[in-house]
Amino acid sequence: MRRFSTVRTRLLAVLVAIAVPIACASTFAAYATYRSAVVAIEAAQARAVDDFAVRTRVWYRGTSRALLAFGTMASELGLDAAGCPDAGAKAMERAGGFRAFLLRHADGRVCTGSLDAALTSEALEGIVRQLAGRPSTGMWNGADLGRMRYDQVTVGAQRYLAVLASVPPSANGGLQQALVLTAPELLENVFDLGEDGQALNVALIGRDAGVIASRGDSRDLSWLPRTDRMPETFARWVAPNRAGEDSAFVARMVAEPDFYIVASFDERPVEAARLQFIVLLLAPLLTLALLCLVCMRAIDKHCLRWLRGIEAAARSRTSNNRVRASVGEGMPSDIRSVAEAFNGMVEEQEIRQRRLQTALDDNRFLVRELHHRVKNSLQVVQSYIGLSKRDHRDEARLALADAECRVHVLSAAYRFTLADGEMQPVRVDLFLDDVVTMISNLIRGRDQWVASRIETAASLSVDRIIPLGFLVADVASRALRSTPGLRIVVEVVDVDASAIEVGLVADRDIQHSAPPRLFAGLLTQIEAVQTQEPQGRSLGRWRIAHGS
Secondary structure (H helix, E strand, O other): OOOOOOHHHHHHHHHHHHHHHHHHHHHHHHHHHHHHHHHHHHHHHHHHHHHHHHHHHHHHHHHHHHHHHHHHHHHHHOOOOOHHHHHHHHHHHHHOOEEEEEEEEOOOOEEEEEOOOOOOHHHHHHHHHHHHOOOOEOOOOOOOOOEEEEEEEEEOOEEEEEEEEEOOOOOOOOEEEEEEEEOHHHHHHHHOOHHHHHOEEEEEEEOOOEEEEEOOOOOOOOOOEOOOOOOOOEEEEEEEEOOOOEEEEEEEEEEOOOEEEEEEEOOHHHHHHHHHHHHHHHHHHHHHHHHHHHHHHHHHHHHHHHHHHHHHHHHOOOOOOOOOOOOOOOOOHHHHHHHHHHHHHHHHHHHHHHHHHHHHHHHHHHHHHHHHHHHHHHHHHHHHHHHHHOOOOHHHHHHHHHHHHHHHHHHHHHHHHOOOOOOOOEEHHHHHHHHHHHHHHHOOOOOOEEEEEEEOOOEEOHHHHHHHHHHHHHHHHHHHHHOOOOEEEEEEEEEEOOEEEEEEEEOOOOOOOOOOOHHHHHHHHHOEEEEEOOEOOEEEEEEEEOOO
16 A cells, blocks of 8 residues: 555455455356356257157167068068059058159068159169168167168259168068168157257258258258268367358268258357356446445545645735635545644745744844944955055055955955945956956056956855955965066956856966965865966866856
């Protein structure tokens, strides 16, 4: 919580810390519900396909047993070629849906019968030869009915379901082969579950025979998968159908090697589960988001609004007094206590501030008066030294002139720093021009000359400007004393935005003397760095940082 600096962010962090686990749990619950629904849907689809597979197996098993029973009975009764068709026709008419049969006995006798004119003995023989050349269909559940082949054949324009049984002679007396053709409607009735056809399409498919039986309109097979890929036993996948739309398919092998039940399921249950997942996911998240917004609104209205009022009052500045924090009827009691304490503090501060302002004004008056007295005293001292200088000659006169010049430096510094009635920084150019003028009036000889070339607008405090005036006066005084007819230029230039450089240049090479001991103290007070030693025409250069 220490990472958040405001009350709003800390309360929001608390809400997020509460909401995030709830949101994660809600998301997990919604996802688990969605996965359970999807798994249940897929399991129901698999069960439906298994049901159709069982129905298909039962139908084929029943047809195969009926065929073997009829063939065995005909073989045992010794029906000849004339009586076999009539007996078979009666049996097929009685059963319904059976259209033709062929029985081949071990002794070479062939018994055929048909209810359709197109299914002649020759056509049935051709069908037997065609089916016998294909792999046999595997059996299931341990039922041993011999070598069976389940397929679909087309004679003329009519489609038939074919069952071919090849039986060893010792298994069923003299029966060797048996073939029966049935109408496709018999098997398609197995796939009919009433009105559920709108949500489910199912078909029996053989690799070589194509669609053997299907549910509903057998002419509209656009729902079948576009690919012919079939699983070994069971598979579920999503792929484009023949109409180009994505559908969910489930396939189950009915009998080896190439009999499959393929079903296409309506995606509405999955879409409903997906919609349920979205609702279960978004409902708690939106609820938590709404809760956070309501909480933040309540915090703003009942807490932060009053705190912002106290903050605005604390930050307000006026000429006379400070604004009080508002205290309303709806303010919470603890915040009201803070606001009243703040207003009391403001009142005490205003009283203290008025007292301090009064004391400050008095102190300013006293300081101005003190500095005014100091300035007047320095002028008196300077005048006294000037009067005393008239009574002396030679070295004594020069010493008094130096003293008068230094007193003038002090007087000029206080005059400039108190120009507006208060202490303020002194402009270097104005101050040094005044110092140079005083040096010309007090120290230089008749044949000597002192000028200034100052190109800066920098300012220094009075504590630094006074030793700078002493430095210029000391260097110029020593040079003028030692060299008659000398001309000196005081140069001041800006080095950069935060420093200036002060230098004194003579018009000729002179003999330089060692500076007095106090010279190093002046440099320390000015905070100056010497950039050039006195040599030749140069009397020295110093860099001074002013920071303005």
